[in-house]
Amino acid sequence: MNDNDVNKAIARHSAGATVQHRGPFSDLEVPDSDDSENRQSMRDKWVAPFYMNLQIESEEFWQRYWQVQGEVNVSLCVELLSWFDWRPRIVGAFFVAIERFDETTDLIDRLLLRSDVCFAGRGYALALARIGTPQATDFLVDYLDYYLTRRDLQFDQLACMGALQSLDIRNGTTLAQPFMKRCEEFYVDNHFINCADSVQGFETRLSALESFVAR
Numbered sequence: 001m002n003d004n005d006v007n008k009a010i011a012r013h014s015a016g017a018t019v020q021h022r023g024p025f026s027d028l029e030v031p032d033s034d035d036s037e038n039r040q041s042m043r044d045k046w047v048a049p050f051y052m053n054l055q056i057e058s059e060e061f062w063q064r065y066w067q068v069q070g071e072v073n074v075s076l077c078v079e080l081l082s083w084f085d086w087r088p089r090i091v092g093a094f095f096v097a098i099e100r101f102d103e104t105t106d107l108i109d110r111l112l113l114r115s116d117v118c119f120a121g122r123g124y125a126l127a128l129a130r131i132g133t134p135q136a137t138d139f140l141v142d143y144l145d146y147y148l149t150r151r152d153l154q155f156d157q158l159a160c161m162g163a164l165q166s167l168d169i170r171n172g173t174t175l176a177q178p179f180m181k182r183c184e185e186f187y188v189d190n191h192f193i194n195c196a197d198s199v200q201g202f203e204t205r206l207s208a209l210e211s212f213v214a215r
Helices: 003-015 036-051 059-071 074-081 086-099 102-114 120-131 134-147 157-171 177-186 195-213
Strands: none
Touching: 036 059, 036 074, 036 086, 074 086, 074 102, 086 102, 086 120, 086 195, 102 120, 102 134, 120 134, 120 157, 120 195, 134 157, 157 177, 157 195, 177 195
């Protein structure tokens, strides 16, 4: 491996590509923005103030968000989601969750199913739970149906379980129910994780977000 390859590998790891894997979703197409001229100003305004405050249910996050809410639109979210970096992607997903930009559903689905970078999946799950369309629900089911078979890839299974359960609560469905046993089996060797508690934690977070949106 030459110096250029080493630098690329380091950059990808920093961006969140901490686990290299292939699966049935690896070839799904996603945009890859490389607008380096605009990149630093975007980081300063849209990424740094929000990804450092990942508690989307916190007052501080919302005080910052309300200052710029008038500038948040679908194009901005798509641009943030198009970076190969978990930081702008999770911010873009949070903004989608807040504004319920259902035009981004397919992009978020492909990013979630590919799972190229860490951390961002919790934002994708939150966005899909807020969008709440049958398409968003199907994507969560697809994710769980595959990734709960990959015990070597402990990614965002809990967040997606929480998102699907939250949609069940709102829609009067039981789609998450058959996945609960699979979730418990998936984490059977991890005594620090309780699937039911994690699912409830997601619902608490989603409810807090909805309370802020309703203000």
